[in-house]
Amino acid sequence: MIWENITLAASSLKTNKTRALLTMLGIIIGIASVIAIVSIGNALESSVSTDLAALGTANITIAVQEREKENATGRLRPPTGVIITGKTPTSSDLITETMISDFKARFADVIQGISISYSGGSATARDMELYANVSILGINKDYATANTITLLSGRIISQQDIDGFVNVAVVSDKLVENMFPLGTDTVGKTIKIYKPNSIDIYTIIGVYEYAQDGPFASTASDRDMQTVMYIPVSTAKKDVLEKNFTSFTVVANADEDITQLTDSFQSYFDGVYAGNRDWKASASNLTLILDTVTSTLNTITLAVAVIAAISLIVGGIGVMNIMLVSVTERTREIGIRKALGAKTFHIQLQFLIEAVIVTVIGGIIGIVLGLALGVLASLILGVAASASIPMIFLSFLFSMAIGLFFGLYPASKAAKLDPIEALRYE
Amino acid sequence: MLELRGIFKRYFISEPNELEVLRNISLIIKKGEFVAIVGQSGSGKSTLMNIIGALDRPTEGLYILDGTPIAEMTDNELSEIRNKKVGFVFQTFNLVAKINALSNVELPMFYKGIPKRERRERAKYLLSLVGMQDRMTHMPNELSGGQKQRVAIARALANEPSIILADEPTGNLDTETGKMVMDLFMKIHREEKRTIVLITHNDELAKKTQRIVTLRDGRIVGDESNIAAFERGATV
Numbered sequence: 112m113i114w115e116n117i118t119l120a121a122s123s124l125k126t127n128k129t130r131a132l133l134t135m136l137g138i139i140i141g142i143a144s145v146i147a148i149v150s151i152g153n154a155l156e157s158s159v160s161t162d163l164a165a166l167g168t169a170n171i172t173i174a175v176q177e178r179e180k181e182n183a184t185g186r187l188r189p190p191t192g193v194i195i196t197g198k199t200p201t202s203s204d205l206i207t208e209t210m211i212s213d214f215k216a217r218f219a220d221v222i223q224g225i226s227i228s229y230s231g232g233s234a235t236a237r238d239m240e241l242y243a244n245v246s247i248l249g250i251n252k253d254y255a256t257a258n259t260i261t262l263l264s265g266r267i268i269s270q271q272d273i274d275g276f277v278n279v280a281v282v283s284d285k286l287v288e289n290m291f292p293l294g295t296d297t298v299g300k301t302i303k304i305y306k307p308n309s310i311d312i313y314t315i316i317g318v319y320e321y322a323q324d325g326p327f328a329s330t331a332s333d334r335d336m337q338t339v340m341y342i343p344v345s346t347a348k349k350d351v352l353e354k355n356f357t358s359f360t361v362v363a364n365a366d367e368d369i370t371q372l373t374d375s376f377q378s379y380f381d382g383v384y385a386g387n388r389d390w391k392a393s394a395s396n397l398t399l400i401l402d403t404v405t406s407t408l409n410t411i412t413l414a415v416a417v418i419a420a421i422s423l424i425v426g427g428i429g430v431m432n433i434m435l436v437s438v439t440e441r442t443r444e445i446g447i448r449k450a451l452g453a454k455t456f457h458i459q460l461q462f463l464i465e466a467v468i469v470t471v472i473g474g475i476i477g478i479v480l481g482l483a484l485g486v487l488a489s490l491i492l493g494v495a496a497s498a499s500i501p502m503i504f505l506s507f508l509f510s511m512a513i514g515l516f517f518g519l520y521p522a523s524k525a526a527k528l529d530p531i532e533a534l535r536y537e
Numbered sequence: 538m539l540e541l542r543g544i545f546k547r548y549f550i551s552e553p554n555e556l557e558v559l560r561n562i563s564l565i566i567k568k569g570e571f572v573a574i575v576g577q578s579g580s581g582k583s584t585l586m587n588i589i590g591a592l593d594r595p596t597e598g599l600y601i602l603d604g605t606p607i608a609e610m611t612d613n614e615l616s617e618i619r620n621k622k623v624g625f626v627f628q629t630f631n632l633v634a635k636i637n638a639l640s641n642v643e644l645p646m647f648y649k650g651i652p653k654r655e656r657r658e659r660a661k662y663l664l665s666l667v668g669m670q671d672r673m674t675h676m677p678n679e680l681s682g683g684q685k686q687r688v689a690i691a692r693a694l695a696n697e698p699s700i701i702l703a704d705e706p707t708g709n710l711d712t713e714t715g716k717m718v719m720d721l722f723m724k725i726h727r728e729e730k731r732t733i734v735l736i737t738h739n740d741e742l743a744k745k746t747q748r749i750v751t752l753r754d755g756r757i758v759g760d761e762s763n764i765a766a767f768e769r770g771a772t773v
Contacts, residue, residue, distance in 0.1 A: 115647065123635055447631045450592060451692070452620020452648040454613045530592050534631065 113464070120465040131469060134433045137426025138473030138513065139480060142506050144419035146481025149502045151488045152412030156405055158494040163401045169365065170226075170257050171373050173214075173380060174358035175200050176393045204390040205355035210383060217379065221367050224253030226360040231347040233337065236282075236290055236302045243289040244337040245282070245304070249347025257362045260341070265298040265317030272316075272343040279346075280304075281317035283338035304340075309350070313342065369396050423509065427470070427517040434466050434521035445525050446533025458526040466518025467511055474510025478503055539566040539589065539700060539732070544598035546584050546755075558584045559595070560755040566700070566734065571726045571767070573735045573743035576752035583704070585752065586736045590625060590702045591618040603699045620648050624693030624731075628705035630685040632677040638664060638688045639673045645695040663691035666729075667721060683714035690721055700732045701725070707742060719745055723770075745770055 124131045177198060215225055231247030254260075255267045263284055272279050280302070287297050297315050304311045321338055348354060363372050373394045380392035438445070445458055482498055489496035546559035558581045566572050576582040587593035588600060591607055592615070600608045607618055624645075625631075632641045642660035651659075664673050667687040677685060686706060693701050703722065707715030719742060726733050735746055743749045747767045751759030 115653075119636075126635055443631070444633055444635075447633055448644070448648075449616065450590075450619060450625050450631070451645045452616050452696075454616045454648070456613075457648060531587055534592075534627070 113460075116461055116464045117468065119461065120468050123465065124468060130433065134430055134469050135473030135476065137429040138423065138470050138510055139426075139477040141419060141423030141426045142474050142477025142510055143481035143484060144422060145416050146478055146498075146502065146506055147484035147488065148415050148419055149412060150482065150485030150496060150498045151492070152408060152415070153497040153499055154485070154489045154492070154494040156408045156412075157497055159404055159408065160401060163397055163404065169363050169367075169369060171361045171363060171369065171376055171394055171396045172358055173206070173361065173376060173392050173394050175205055175390055178387075178389055178391050198389070200357070200390050202353055202355055204387060205353070205357055206359060206392065207355050211356075211359060214376075214379065214383075218361075218376070221364055221372060223362040223364050224256040225251070226254040226257035226362060227251040227344055227356060228254055228360075229344050229347045229356070231342065232306065234304045234306045234340075236286060236340075237305050238290060238303060241290050241292070243286040244335060245286065245340040246337050247304075247347060248339050248341055249344035250341050251344050253362060254341075257360045259322070261320040261322070263318045263320050264296070265315070267317055268341060268343050273345045275343075276345045276349055277343065278311055278313045279316045279343065280313040281319055281341040282315055283321040283340075284318055285321045285333060285336060285338050286340070287318055289334065313340075369398055420509075423513060426473070427513040430466055430469055430514065431517035431521060433469075434462060434518055435524065437465070438462065438521050438525040441525075442528060442533045442536040445528050446530050446536065449528070449530035450534060455526040458528075459522045462522035462525050463515065463518045466521070467514035470510045470514030470517075471507070474507055477510070478506055481506075538568045538603060540564075540599075540601040541589070542599040542601075544585075544588065544595045544600065546581075546588065546593075547596045558755050559588070562598070562755075562757060564750065564757065564760075566732060568699075568732055569726075569730050571722075571733045571735070571747045572750060573737060573746040573748070573763075574750045574752060575737055575740060575743045577738060580752040581755040582736050582738075582752050586702060586704055586734075589700070589734060590623050591615045616648075620645055621696055622699040624695070624698040624701040626686070626689050626693050626701065626703040626706045628708040630677075630682070630689050630709070632685055632688060632692075634677050637674050637676050638669060638680065641677070641688055642692045642695055645692060649696055659695065660691070663694050664688070666694070666725075667691045681714075682710050683717060686710065686714075686718050687721065690718070690725070694725065694729065694731070698731075700734055702734050702736070704736045705738070706735070707739070708737075715742075 177200075211225060211227070215222065227250070229249040231249055233244065233246050236243045236245055250268055251273060252268060252270050260267065260281070262281075265281070267281055268279070271277075282297075282302070286302075287294075290302060291297050291300070297318060299314065299316075301312050301314050304313055319341075361372075361376065363369060373396050376394040380394065384391045448458060448461075482503075485498060486496045541562050541564045544559055544562040545557065548556040548558060550556060562585065574582055574585065584593070588595050589602075591602070591610075594610070594615075595608055598608065599606060602618065602622055605618070605622075607615065610618065619625075632638075633644065636644075639657070639660050642663055643656045646656040646659065661670070661673065664670055667690050669684060669687050669691065672680060672684060675684075677688075680688065690701075690706075693703075701722075706722070707718050710718060722733055722735070723745070725731055733746075735742065737743055744763060744766055747762070747764050749759070749761050749763050750757060
């Protein structure tokens with residue numbers, strides 16, 4: 112019965128192909144936009160997640176932060192790890208080497224490493240007319256575990272380098288291009304680093320690949336861009352009096368629950384800083400940021416998809432309009448069918464199925480088109496296309512529901528026709 | 538077997554004005570009869586046909602078709618009666634344009650819920666009965682008027698109805714084709730033993746039936762047996 116109605120509806124649509132296609136157009140555009148928007152949204156989300164994950168979602172940062180005064184009102188709590196008041200912590204408020212090693216001993220079973228970095232400021236490498244801008248970053252040996260550094264040749268900073276306060280550096284391939292245009296093997300070569308009030312000579316021990324979309328990406332031209340030069344943290348701090356740290360990053364073991372660990376680190380440092388009235392150490396992780404970004408993106412995607420879905424309603428009204436025209440045109444046919452014994456539900460079913468076929472075919476075309484648009488947009492945006500299977504399924508059901516909903520009125524109008532009147536209709 | 542008892546049909550145009558189209562119609566048509574209902578236009582014969590065909594309900598009176606009183610049925614019940622007990626043949630053929638001859642004949646059986654295979658078999662048999670076996674897959678617009686009417690007659694026979702109701706079946710056909718269609722009705726009456734009610738304003742046509750019921754101003758003014766002439770016609 113249903114199948115016969117489907118073939119019947121299909122044949123009646125075939126006799127009016129152009130009209131059927133135009134009717135479908137609204138549904139096609141609606142479904143295609145919903146699918147395209149959702150896949151682009153998904154693609155962006157996964158791209159953002161990957162970018163953030165590259166920054167290290169397994170990392171927990173411990174940073175010295177000013178305590179909120181108990182009666183302070185009207186002031187938003189600053190994000191963890193950021194010092195926003197004019198006050199500067201004194202050396203005794205900062206994190207000491209001893210505190211780090213105690214902490215490391217306490218949590219030895221859950222942490223993979225502790226990454227410490229110290230900014231040595233901007234400088235320029237010069238050799239005659241050749242130059243390259245660098246920002247100096249003193250790191251410890253665990254820094255490479257917490258951060259993605261892709262070595263092209265040589266090695267990363269070792270504990271011996273740190274213990275020996277030696278002038279060694281890991282530089283970017285961009286620096287190599289600028290300083291060694293002949294492209295010789297640069298590991299073992301020395302470079303002169305000009306700082307505002309000193310000139311140091313560093314031996315290159317490693318070359319890493321500059322990441323165009325990485326966290327330290329530069330917007331300047333290749334010639335003038337500033338890239339990071341990694342040196343031992345001890346060397347970077349050689350000339351400064353302050354030997355303590357404002358923050359450090361913990362790399363947790365892969366299977367640890369980061370949120371839970373963050374909490375236990377927090378309570379550990381709450382204990383350490385219990386005696387300090389102005390300062391505390393806060394533990395934070397990137398998953399918090401990741402969650403916020405993801406949920407924001409999801410909300411935006413949903414909002415835009417809902418707007419696109421409204422166009423589906425408009426498409427549905429188009430279907431209803433054409434179905435009403437079709438009912439009028441086929442009044443006589445309805446009269447004949449009723450005279451031959453068609454009941455109300457037979458006629459209703461016939462027109463409903465016709466409406467559903469239009470919207471479902473429109474839906475399928477829309478899904479294909481939407482996926483294609485999603486892929487195209489992803490290519491343009493440079494993110495990986497990501498179609499959502501439940502979304503496709505949902506769109507299919509939704510287009511069917513539109514057919515049912517907007518076909519119902521024309522169908523019942525057809526079914527209610529008086530057979531005598533309908534047979535007389537010219 | 539069909540019985541009308543005291544049938545009135547009135548249309549209310551506005552409160553004081555009502556149009557009485559049928560006035561106290563009482564009529565019994567026996568199984569296997571071939572009856573003509575004649576009358577000028579406006580005599581109420583179309584309204585009577587609608588009531589006999591269960592397309593319409595009388596305002597007053599009793600109508601029993603095959604032992605079932607159908608005057609007060611719902612629309613869907615009337616549909617079922619039309620489907621199982623009435624076969625319509627219209628002046629304008631009324632084939633469904635988008636489907637071929639075979640599917641048109643299958644339509645009443647489709648609504649009765651007969652399985653596809655059985656439907657097809659019977660539709661083929663009926664089309665060959667009316668001499669349309671070579672044009673079963675033709676679309677209605679590929680058929681001549683006479684051919685369309687033959688398909689319509691085959692369709693009217695589909696569910697073995699109690700009555701075949703033919704409303705001016707030759708009205709849109711030329712004399713020769715009209716005669717051919719009329720002969721087909723005679724054949725169906727003779728061979729299939731069907732009750733046939735022919736509604737016409739054409740006296741010549743009426744004279745080919747067994748009984749002539751004359752309608753004027755909504756009343757039956759004549760009901761004569763034409764059996765002698767009918768027998769003569771049948772033996773020719």
